[in-house]
Amino acid sequence: MxxxxxxxxxxxxxxxxxxxxxxxxxxxxxxxxxxxxxxxxxxxxxxxxxxxxxxxxxxxxxxxxxxxxxxxxxxxxxxxxxxxxxxxxxxxSVTAVPPPSQERNxxxxxxxxxxxxxxxxxxxxxxxxTDLNATSTAMSPPPSTTSTGATSMTPLTTAVLHQRYPRFSASIGTSMLCRSRPIASLLRLVDEIYDGYYAHYTETTRATSFPLFVRTHLQRTLGLMALADQESLDLLYNLEMHRETFPHLGVFASFMRELEDEEGALFYAHCRSVVQSTFGLSLKTKEKLLPQDFARQYHVAGAIVVADHPRLRDGTQSVHLSQTACSLLVLRAAKVPKWLANHVASVMLAPYTSAVTVDGAGRSLDQTIVGLDDVLARLLRIFRAVPEDIVLKYKYNDDGESLTLLTRLQDTIHHDLDKAKLKAALDQHVRNVRSLQIEVMKLDRVNVPEVHTKLFLLKNQLRTAERDVQHLTDQLRATDGQINAVWSSVLRDASNAPTTQLSPLDNILARVGEYVAACHRDVVIEAKLNKVLHAKRRHPSETSWASQLDALQERCVIKIQRLYRQRRAWHRERKAALADVEARRQLKHKRKAEKELERKRLDALRDRDAQRHMTRMKEKHRRDGDVQAKLKQQEDAVLRKAAVAESDRRYVRTLIIVLVSV
Incomplete structure (x- = not known):
C-alpha cells in the first residue's frame, strides 16, 4: 500500500x-x-x-x-x-545598608x-x-540616581518575572531566555503601546485590561506566537532593568502588573494623546516635534521646551512644559473650567523648575518648567487620590444617600407594625362606641326622670370614645401618609435617575473634575481661615471684654446700616420696577389703541375700495346689458325682416302655383 x-x-x-x-x-x-x-x-x-x-x-x-x-x-x-x-x-548574602549618597535601588x-x-x-x-517617583520615607530607601536599574539583591530570572507579572506571564506559553534590548527600542515600544491602547479605546469605547491589550498588540504586530512570547518576555526583563532609571517605565510596569487598573491606564493614555494633539508632538519619535504641525503656532512662546535627553546620547529629545502649557493640558484633558485648570497647574502639579530657555527667534526666556513624564505621573497621582464617595457616585451611580434610603425603608417596617397595632386598637374602640350608642338608645326610649343622670354620663363616655376613635384614625392616616411618602420618594428618585450612561473616559474625567473642584474649595476655605487667624494674631490686645463689646457693637451697627441700605435700595428698586411696569403697561395700551385705529382705518379703506369696486362692476354690468339689449334688438329686427321676406317669398310662390294650376 x-x-x-x-x-x-x-x-x-x-x-x-x-x-x-x-x-x-x-x-x-x-x-x-x-x-x-x-x-x-x-x-x-x-x-x-x-x-x-x-x-x-x-x-x-x-x-x-x-x-x-x-x-x-x-x-x-x-x-x-x-x-x-x-x-x-x-x-x-546579607549586605549592609548603603548611605543615601551611594548607589541604592x-x-x-x-x-x-x-x-x-x-x-x-x-x-x-x-x-x-507606593508611587515610584514619590519621596522616600524612613522605612523605604530613596530611589537610585546612578543605578542601571537592575536589582542587585535578586537576579532577574524568568521565575522572578513570572512572580512579578503573574497575569501577563500566564499568556507566555514557552520558556525562553531573557534578552537585553536597547533602551531606545524599549521606549519606542512603550510609546507605541500607549498610542495603540488609546486608539483601541476610541474605536471600541471600552476600557480593556492593559496586560491583555499588550499581549494582543504584540501578537498582532509580530504574527507568530513564538515571536510574541519572546518579545513579551524581553519586554518584562527590560522593564525591570530600566524602570528605576526611567520613572515613566515604572508607571508602565505598574500598568502591566495591574497595580493600576484599566481606568488608570486609560486616563494616562488619554492625557498623552491630548498632549500630542495639542502641542504637535509625536512622543514615539526621537525628535518629539512633528515637522509640519500648526498646533504649536497658536500657543505662547516657551509653552513647550525640547532639550537633549539627560540619559540618552542617540539624539533623543525630552519634552518639558511650562505652567501655562500645563494649564492648557488640564483644560483640554480633564475638561474643567479655565480657573480650575489654572489651580491644578499652579498647586496640584507643582513644583516647577526654574530654567532659561530660548524661543524660536533666539530670545532667552526665564520661566518655570516641568518634565512631561512628571506631569503625566502627577496627573495619574491626582486620579489615584479621587475619594471613594466620588468613585461610587459616578462608577456605580451611588449619590451617598443609599444608607439613608435603607434606613427610611427600614422605618416603614416599623410603621407597618405600628399600623397593625393601631388597627387593632381602632377596632376595639369602634366596638366600645357601638355598645355605648346602643345603651344610649335604650335609655332614650325609656325617658323617665330616674335615668337622666345615667344617660348624661353615658353620652359623656360616648363623646370621649368618639374622640379616641378619631385620634386613632388620624394616627393611622398619618402612618399611611409616612409610608406612602417614603415609597413615593423612592419611586420618584428611581424615575428621575439618569438614563444616559457616560462612556468610561467621560466617567473618569467627571470624577477627576469633581475631585479637583473639591480640592479648590478646600484651598479657598483654608485661605479664608488663615486670613481670619492672621487678623486675630495681628491684634492680640483686642481680647478684653470691653474691646470685644465695642467690636460687637461696631459690627452690629455696620450690619444694621447695611440692612437699612439694602432695604432702602430694595424700595428704590421696587419703585423703579413698578414705574417701569406701569410705563410698559401704558405703552402696551397705546400700541394696542394705535393698532386698533390702524385696523379701523384699513377696514374703512377696504370698505371704500370694495364700494368703488361694486359701483364699477354695476356700471360695467349696466353697459354690458345695454350692449346686449341693442344687439338683441338688431338681431330681432334682422330676424323679423328675414321672416317677412321669407313669408313674402312663400306667398308669391304659392300664388304662382295656384295661378299655374288654374
Whole structure:
C-alpha cells in the first residue's frame, strides 16, 4: 500500500481553514489569562484591606520588631484562599545598608530585603500602591540616581518575572531566555503601546485590561506566537532593568502588573494623546516635534521646551512644559473650567523648575518648567487620590444617600407594625362606641326622670370614645401618609435617575473634575481661615471684654446700616420696577389703541375700495346689458325682416302655383 501523499499547499499561502484553526488556538491560549484577570477584579477589595494594614503597621514602626506577626497575618490571609502574589525570596548574602549618597535601588513589592531585622512587604493594591517617583520615607530607601536599574539583591530570572507579572506571564506559553534590548527600542515600544491602547479605546469605547491589550498588540504586530512570547518576555526583563532609571517605565510596569487598573491606564493614555494633539508632538519619535504641525503656532512662546535627553546620547529629545502649557493640558484633558485648570497647574502639579530657555527667534526666556513624564505621573497621582464617595457616585451611580434610603425603608417596617397595632386598637374602640350608642338608645326610649343622670354620663363616655376613635384614625392616616411618602420618594428618585450612561473616559474625567473642584474649595476655605487667624494674631490686645463689646457693637451697627441700605435700595428698586411696569403697561395700551385705529382705518379703506369696486362692476354690468339689449334688438329686427321676406317669398310662390294650376 503506497504511503499517503502529503497535502498540497496552496501557492497563495495558508488556507482559510488553517487561519481559522490558528485563530481558535489563539483564543484558547488567551482564555486562562482572561479568567485570571476577572478573578483579580474580585480580589481587589481584599488587597485594599491588606495594604491598609501594612501601611498602619509601617507607620507605627511595628514591622521592625514584629516581623513574625506580619508573616502570620499573610499566612492567615492565604489560608482564606486569597493569593496576593508576594513571594518571599531571601537573598543568599546579607549586605549592609548603603548611605543615601551611594548607589541604592528601590525594592520591589515582591522582594524580601533583609537588613538587620527589617522586613519589608509591599502590597499589589491598585489604589494605594507606593508611587515610584514619590519621596522616600524612613522605612523605604530613596530611589537610585546612578543605578542601571537592575536589582542587585535578586537576579532577574524568568521565575522572578513570572512572580512579578503573574497575569501577563500566564499568556507566555514557552520558556525562553531573557534578552537585553536597547533602551531606545524599549521606549519606542512603550510609546507605541500607549498610542495603540488609546486608539483601541476610541474605536471600541471600552476600557480593556492593559496586560491583555499588550499581549494582543504584540501578537498582532509580530504574527507568530513564538515571536510574541519572546518579545513579551524581553519586554518584562527590560522593564525591570530600566524602570528605576526611567520613572515613566515604572508607571508602565505598574500598568502591566495591574497595580493600576484599566481606568488608570486609560486616563494616562488619554492625557498623552491630548498632549500630542495639542502641542504637535509625536512622543514615539526621537525628535518629539512633528515637522509640519500648526498646533504649536497658536500657543505662547516657551509653552513647550525640547532639550537633549539627560540619559540618552542617540539624539533623543525630552519634552518639558511650562505652567501655562500645563494649564492648557488640564483644560483640554480633564475638561474643567479655565480657573480650575489654572489651580491644578499652579498647586496640584507643582513644583516647577526654574530654567532659561530660548524661543524660536533666539530670545532667552526665564520661566518655570516641568518634565512631561512628571506631569503625566502627577496627573495619574491626582486620579489615584479621587475619594471613594466620588468613585461610587459616578462608577456605580451611588449619590451617598443609599444608607439613608435603607434606613427610611427600614422605618416603614416599623410603621407597618405600628399600623397593625393601631388597627387593632381602632377596632376595639369602634366596638366600645357601638355598645355605648346602643345603651344610649335604650335609655332614650325609656325617658323617665330616674335615668337622666345615667344617660348624661353615658353620652359623656360616648363623646370621649368618639374622640379616641378619631385620634386613632388620624394616627393611622398619618402612618399611611409616612409610608406612602417614603415609597413615593423612592419611586420618584428611581424615575428621575439618569438614563444616559457616560462612556468610561467621560466617567473618569467627571470624577477627576469633581475631585479637583473639591480640592479648590478646600484651598479657598483654608485661605479664608488663615486670613481670619492672621487678623486675630495681628491684634492680640483686642481680647478684653470691653474691646470685644465695642467690636460687637461696631459690627452690629455696620450690619444694621447695611440692612437699612439694602432695604432702602430694595424700595428704590421696587419703585423703579413698578414705574417701569406701569410705563410698559401704558405703552402696551397705546400700541394696542394705535393698532386698533390702524385696523379701523384699513377696514374703512377696504370698505371704500370694495364700494368703488361694486359701483364699477354695476356700471360695467349696466353697459354690458345695454350692449346686449341693442344687439338683441338688431338681431330681432334682422330676424323679423328675414321672416317677412321669407313669408313674402312663400306667398308669391304659392300664388304662382295656384295661378299655374288654374
Amino acid at each position: 503506497p504511503p499517503p501523499s502529503p497535502p498540497k499547499m496552496s501557492p497563495y499561502g495558508a488556507s482559510a481553514k488553517s487561519k481559522k484553526r490558528k485563530l481558535v488556538r489563539n483564543e484558547v491560549a488567551l482564555t486562562p489569562l482572561i479568567a485570571e484577570l476577572e478573578e483579580k477584579k474580585t480580589l481587589l477589595p481584599y488587597l485594599e484591606k491588606i495594604e491598609y494594614i501594612n501601611a498602619q503597621l509601617r507607620y507605627e514602626a511595628y514591622i521592625l520588631h514584629h516581623g513574625s506577626l506580619i508573616s502570620a497575618l499573610m499566612l492567615a490571609i492565604r489560608s482564606r484562599g486569597i493569593d496576593i502574589a508576594v513571594p518571599l525570596l531571601k537573598p543568599s 528601590q525594592p520591589h513589592d515582591d522582594d524580601l530585603v533583609e537588613s538587620g531585622d527589617v522586613l519589608r512587604l509591599e502590597s499589589l493594591s491598585s489604589r494605594s500602591e
